[in-house]
Amino acid sequence: TPEQLGRSGHFARLRLLDPVRFHNLASFMEEERRFAPIADLSEKLLQDRPLSAETRARIRETLGASEAAQPLAEESSDCGAVRSGARVALIDRLLDRHGTGRVLFRNSRARIRGFPKRELHHYPLPLPAQYRTALQSSDTPIANRLTPEAADRGREAQPWWQFDPRLDWLIQKLHQLRGDKLLLICARSETARDIEMALRTREGIRAAL
Structure with a gap:
């Protein structure tokens, strides 16, 4: 641990x-000291309790009134999913603009020793009719055949995460492993964002991007 x-x-x-x-x-120690107020606000947003007027004022002061206005308004919603989504949005903005943000380290197994050998665990799932239709075209790029959620099904098409059985499988797995931390790697950043939204709106599950 750190x-x-x-x-x-x-x-x-x-x-x-x-x-x-x-x-x-x-400089690192000073940076950590400045993160303490952000961590405190994030902790309050993670708690399932109404935000105090003081906490709301601190969020406005940190993010700016215009940046905080919409998520703070949605945080007062009677709908649990909307309220949860607003809190996730506030935490993301606090971390990305004023907190630690995201630090990306690129290393490979060839450079770092001690990793166990990879094992394939496969879970066959049915191919939805929506994908079957889109993939029948010979014009479909090879990359999209491997990532069918990226196939262009038209602007009015149903979002892929509403019918893709992989989402149901993932949600079930998250419930089975409740309390554990999981890392999900996607081929496309758009897919990762769609999954984050699907987990938040369908199950109220918070995921960091």
Whole structure:
């Protein structure tokens, strides 16, 4: 865990991964100190309790009135899914604009030793009729045959995540592994965003992108 060897040890490991981003311990410590108020706001948004007037004011001050207006209004909705989605949106904006954001490290198994051998676990699922129709065309690119959710089915077509059995399988698996952290890798960023929205609107499951 980050604090296992102390902050300096955690910083040293981060510096090995990205010496440009993590170049100075004092700067890193100051950056962490500035993250504390953001972490506090995020914690309050994660709790299933009404937001106080003070918390709402702090969110407006941090994000700006215009940036916070819509999600704060939706957070007061009587609909649980809308309220949950608004809180996720607020957390994402806090983290991406004022918090730690996302740090991406690219490493391969060829460079890092000790990884176990990969094992394939396959779960055959039926091919929806919507995909079968779209993939019958000889003009469909090979890449779209491997990622049928990317096939162009027309502007008025039903969203793929409403009929794709992979979403039902994923939701069932998430319920089975409730409490665990899972990493889902998609071929396309659009697919990842669609899945995040589907999990949030269908099941109220929060996922970070």
